[in-house]
Amino acid sequence: xxxxxxxxxxxxxxxxxxxxxxxxxxxxxxxxxxxxxxxxxxxxxxxxxxxxxxxxxxxxxxxxxxxxxxxxxxxxxxxxxxxxxxxxxxxxxxxxxxxxxxxxxxxxxxxxxxxxxxxxxxxxxxxxxxxxxxxxxxxxxxxxxxxxxxxxxxxxxxx
Amino acid sequence: xxxxxxxxxxxxxxxxxxxxxxxxxxxxxxxxxxxxxxxxxxxxxxxxxxxxxxxxxxxxxxxxxxxxxxxxxxxxxxxxxxxxxxxxxxxxxxxxxxxxxxxxxxxxxxxxxxxxxxxxxxxxxxxxxxxxxxxxxxxxxxxxxxxxxxxxxxxxxxxxxxxxxxxxxxxxxx
Numbered sequence: 001x002x003x004x005x006x007x008x009x010x011x012x013x014x015x016x017x018x019x020x021x022x023x024x025x026x027x028x029x030x031x032x033x034x035x036x037x038x039x040x041x042x043x044x045x046x047x048x049x050x051x052x053x054x055x056x057x058x059x060x061x062x063x064x065x066x067x068x069x070x071x072x073x074x075x076x077x078x079x080x081x082x083x084x085x086x087x088x089x090x091x092x093x094x095x096x097x098x099x100x101x102x103x104x105x106x107x108x109x110x111x112x113x114x115x116x117x118x119x120x121x122x123x124x125x126x127x128x129x130x131x132x133x134x135x136x137x138x139x140x141x142x143x144x145x146x147x148x149x150x151x152x153x154x155x156x157x158x159x
Numbered sequence: 160x161x162x163x164x165x166x167x168x169x170x171x172x173x174x175x176x177x178x179x180x181x182x183x184x185x186x187x188x189x190x191x192x193x194x195x196x197x198x199x200x201x202x203x204x205x206x207x208x209x210x211x212x213x214x215x216x217x218x219x220x221x222x223x224x225x226x227x228x229x230x231x232x233x234x235x236x237x238x239x240x241x242x243x244x245x246x247x248x249x250x251x252x253x254x255x256x257x258x259x260x261x262x263x264x265x266x267x268x269x270x271x272x273x274x275x276x277x278x279x280x281x282x283x284x285x286x287x288x289x290x291x292x293x294x295x296x297x298x299x300x301x302x303x304x305x306x307x308x309x310x311x312x313x314x315x316x317x318x319x320x321x322x323x324x325x326x327x328x329x330x331x332x333x
Contacts, residue, residue, distance in 0.1 A: 047188060047293035048293055060258065061293055064283075064284050064287075068285075068288060087191070089288060089289065090190075090191070090293065091189060093188045
């Protein structure tokens, strides 16, 4: 019984499957527009859910903005013009790669500053240690004691 | 003793940065529109769809543009404050009804009171995009020359109204 039902199901889906698979068949031009739209919107932050890109967000505003980008592509605007359109309205914050300018200098070069500070700290530490090791010479008495201890180690049970 | 001074110093600086960072509101993105002319548009009015409204109609006046919607929860929070402000007759408030079906918007105003001189219907949210709206409610202070002088993101609170918005409006009305 179950096997027969299953067979029926398989047959039905074989017939019906292709029917609704045909639903979204974009034409060639749409594919180009859509690709550009996705490329642009991946560069942009969705302001409603800030850790999602405009391309990935399901927020209402993101849908509207994707529509806006699509329409602007269709009306022949360049990628740069569309990015400028967004920045004019929402500020540099919408771009995942904000432009290099006065206000964003620290953002771009801050990590390198930290790296340089870390390297400088490490260098200072190493130099100071090297000096300390060089200074640490043994007195004659200490030298003798050390040799005795070493001898003791050789003659004993060993390590 | 001296050995611990440097790590302690770094730690204190780090804590200070974190304390400042945690007290900032990440939802408040500074608007690039401050100091720029309010974007032009012409849209139908909510109550009389056959009549339109354009910001240039208000040239020479200081006014508030409040973006609201019946589906917006924090709009209810700020609404009594706007109703109260409207009664004080200090500044005209215009509403931008954002992405809202007309019937819902009208019912909402009936239910909670209508502080607006008039509301404009931005059903598709295109004017919202021009104004950089990303979190309703938002409120813009627009001066006599039609320049945006201040933008409140999120609900207007009594505190913001008394300490920031009203002093600015008095200054602009001079």
